[in-house]
Amino acid sequence: MRSFKVFLLGFLVFATAACNAQKPVTWTPDQLMQPADLAASIRTNTNIPVILSVGPGAIIPHSIDIGMTNDEKNLEKLKTELAKLSRSTAVVIYCGCCPFERCPNIRPALEALKEMHFTNYHLLNLSTNIKTDWINKGYPVTE
Numbered sequence: 433m434r435s436f437k438v439f440l441l442g443f444l445v446f447a448t449a450a451c452n453a454q455k456p457v458t459w460t461p462d463q464l465m466q467p468a469d470l471a472a473s474i475r476t477n478t479n480i481p482v483i484l485s486v487g488p489g490a491i492i493p494h495s496i497d498i499g500m501t502n503d504e505k506n507l508e509k510l511k512t513e514l515a516k517l518s519r520s521t522a523v524v525i526y527c528g529c530c531p532f533e534r535c536p537n538i539r540p541a542l543e544a545l546k547e548m549h550f551t552n553y554h555l556l557n558l559s560t561n562i563k564t565d566w567i568n569k570g571y572p573v574t575e
Contacts, residue, residue: 464554466557467558479522481522482522483495485497487535520550532559
């Protein structure tokens, strides 16, 4: 019985740590950009924001491949890229590797934008993943 209690306590500590590994939401609903809106800007070549891929690959046209921002080296690359811009520049970040609740890349990128006092940034609403929320809908992709 004692070993079961020790096991249960260990499991609870591990589960709590795992649940706290990603903050559930670090953005507001109005900070989400709908994929259809970005796709329309790209297709018509009008009002295209600075698009930063903070995940494993840049497949959206006009996007800059930063790399996965859960890696400190890529997070610094993001900050270097952002430092070139006015704080009021329209910026959209995206990852799309997995559902938002598990994504290790969007939160560090959003935190960098906040820390650097950007005022016009959005997270592309790829809440499931890039295949489901972008590719399968026929939105533009790089060749």
